[in-house]
Amino acid sequence: MRIYVDFDDVLCETARELSRLAQELYGCRVPYESIRAFNLREAFGLDETRYLRLMRAAHETERLLALEPTPGAVATLAGWAADGHTVEIVTGRPYATHAASARWLRHHGLDGIPLVHVDKYNRELAPEADDWSRALTRDEFATRRYDLAVEDAPVALEQLAAMPPCRVIIFDRPWNRGVPLLTAHFTRCHDWVAVEQVVARL
Numbered sequence: 483m484r485i486y487v488d489f490d491d492v493l494c495e496t497a498r499e500l501s502r503l504a505q506e507l508y509g510c511r512v513p514y515e516s517i518r519a520f521n522l523r524e525a526f527g528l529d530e531t532r533y534l535r536l537m538r539a540a541h542e543t544e545r546l547l548a549l550e551p552t553p554g555a556v557a558t559l560a561g562w563a564a565d566g567h568t569v570e571i572v573t574g575r576p577y578a579t580h581a582a583s584a585r586w587l588r589h590h591g592l593d594g595i596p597l598v599h600v601d602k603y604n605r606e607l608a609p610e611a612d613d614w615s616r617a618l619t620r621d622e623f624a625t626r627r628y629d630l631a632v633e634d635a636p637v638a639l640e641q642l643a644a645m646p647p648c649r650v651i652i653f654d655r656p657w658n659r660g661v662p663l664l665t666a667h668f669t670r671c672h673d674w675v676a677v678e679q680v681v682a683r684l
Contacts, residue, residue, distance in 0.1 A: 483562075483567045483568070483629040483630055483681075483684070484567075484568045484570075484627065484628050484629050484630075485562060485567055485568065485569045485570070485628065485629065485630045485631070485632075486570055486572045486628045486630065486631040486632065486633070486648075487555075487559060487569060487570070487571055487572065487631075487632045488571075488572060488573065488574075488632060488633045488634060488635065488638065488653070489571050489572075489573035489575065489583065489597075490573065490574075490575070490634075491552070491634045491635075491653070491655055492552065492555065492632055492633065492634050492653045493551065493552060493555045493556075493559070493571065494549040494550060494551050494552055494555070494586070495549060495550045495551070495552055496540075496549055497514055497517055497655065497657075498514045498550075499540070499545065499548075499549055500522065500526075500536070500540055501513060501514050501517065503536060503539060503540060503545075504522075504526045504528075504536060507532075507535065507536060507539065508526070508528070508532060508536075510526045510527065510528075512525060512526055514656070515656055516656070517655075517656050517657055518656055518657055519657055520635055520636050520637070520657045520658070522536065522537075525657070541575070541576065541578070541579050541582075543581075543582040543585075546579060546582040546583060546586060547582060547585060547586055547589070549586065551590055552674065553673065553674065554673060554674030554675060554677075554678075555674050556590045556591065556592060558674050558677065558678055559592055559595060560591060560592065562681075563592075563594060563595060569595050569596075570595065570596045570597075570598050570628075571583075571587065571592075571595055571596065571597045571598065572598045572600055572623075572631075573597065573598070573599055573600070574599075574600060574601070574602035574603050574635070574638065575599065576599070576617070577599045577616050577617045580597065580599060580616075583597055584597055598618065599616065599617040599618065600617060600618045600619075600620070600623045601617050601618065601619055601620060602620065602623075602635065602637060602638045602641070603635075603637060604620070620641060623641075624641070624644075624645055626645075627646060627648070628648045629648050629649065629684075630648060630649045630650075630651070630681065630684070631648055631649070631650045631651065632651045632653055632671075632677060633650065633651070633652065633653065634652070634653045634654075634655045634657075634658055635658070636657070636658055636661050639652060639658070639661055639664065639668075640664065643664035643665050643668070647665070647667050648667065649667050649669070649680075649684065650664075650665075650667055650668045650669075651668075651669055651670070651671050651677055651680060652668060652669070652670040652671070653671060653677070654670055654671060654672040654673075
């Protein structure tokens with residue numbers, strides 16, 4: 483199978499670090515379970531200036547390298563690759579984070595898995611997005627084909643629903659609990675044990 487796996491909050495615990503960072507920078511007390519919006523401006527009540535500062539801090543190399551893996555994710559991806567599946571990490575992170583993101587994968591034994599950057603959230607023209615030369619546009623990404631996708635972001639889930647049918651797993655997070663199963667090919671999993679069980683039945 484050809485498998486798409488999102489990076490942040492599917493492969494690693496990014497939102498927990500963002501919650502801590504927002505409190506450190508601005509005194510925002512929004513614990514992980516209370517993050518009900520994927521848009522961090524809304525989730526943490528930030529204006530644009532504070533949001534951009536938060537994102538710059540969150541994308542610093544040492545912070546990215548320190549992100550904890552989501553329980554079960556690394557072992558599952560390594561197992562899929564060993565079984566001959568084609569696995570790709572598909573991330574909406576700016577391409578400027580590629581080196582740090584690739585280092586994280588190497589550190590966790592996933593260096594053989596390709597890392598694909600996609601402008602999932604239309605940030606290409608944002609003031610801070612100064613290196614998108616090797617990120618795919620949404621239209622370019624829409625031409626790709628997968629048998630399975632594991633994703634948490636509502637906007638990305640909507641795009642997957644519009645792409646040629648593949649099995650889509652909504653990786654359960656507080657900010658996507660209002661997202662319905664958009665097609666008959668969608669299912670929701672609360673952890674990587676459940677993801678493995680779905681894949682075993684395919």
